[in-house]
Amino acid sequence: MTRCDKTGELRWVGPADPLVRPLLDALAAEYELRYGPNDEMNTTAPADFEPPDGGLVLLLDGGAAIAGGGFRRIDAATAEIKRVWTHAAHRRRGHARTVLVELERAAVGAGYRTIRLTTGPRQPEAAGLYLTTGYEPKYDIAADPATLPYLTFEKVLVGAAADAVDPHVTAGD
Structure with a gap:
């Protein structure tokens, strides 16, 4: 699906795009700058972001990806959001929020009722x-984050299936 909003063009793509x-x-x-050498980018198979159980959305500006993120299946009712990211030159403009809202819409459209992320x-x-x-944080928010290996969050999605958007259908096609 491709659609435009005030921040740019949202385009659903495959992991190999x-x-x-x-x-x-x-x-x-x-990740390497913040955490040192790590294998985080290899912890999720690209196929996990393929329909019908997952998806990957990019926010484009002038044809270039400036933000993006994906979701994948945990179980029949729960999706996990992964790789929400905004290019350093485009931060502090609400792009990550735009991507997150689109991922939530797509997760509802795919039948998920809960989202988890870390x-x-x-x-x-x-x-x-x-x-x-x-x-909702699933960790002690009073704890020093530096003492925790990761921060887990969860959100129950709202919205009737009739209001859901299928992320894999292009508007106007």
Whole structure:
């Protein structure tokens, strides 16, 4: 599905789409900068982001991916959001929130009722985004984040199936 909103063009793509690679490479570099050498980018199979159980959305500006994220199946009622990311040159403009809202819409459309996600303790901007968009922390928020291996969040999705958007259908086609 491709649709435009005030922040740019939202495009649902497959994991092998050439627009995805630059964003994932930048994300891997940032993980290494924040956490040192790690294997985080290899913990999820690209096929997990394929329909009907998952999806990958990019926010494009001038044909280039400036933000993106994906979701995948945990179980019949629960999706996991992964790889929400905004290019460093485009941060602090609400792009991650736009991607997150689109992922939630798609998860409802795919039949999921709950979303789980994790972020690292050295990503306070991500934790802030999830807290301000209705995600419930599943960790002790009074604890020093640096003492935790990761921060887990969960959100119960609302919205009737009739209001859901199928992420794999292009509007106007």
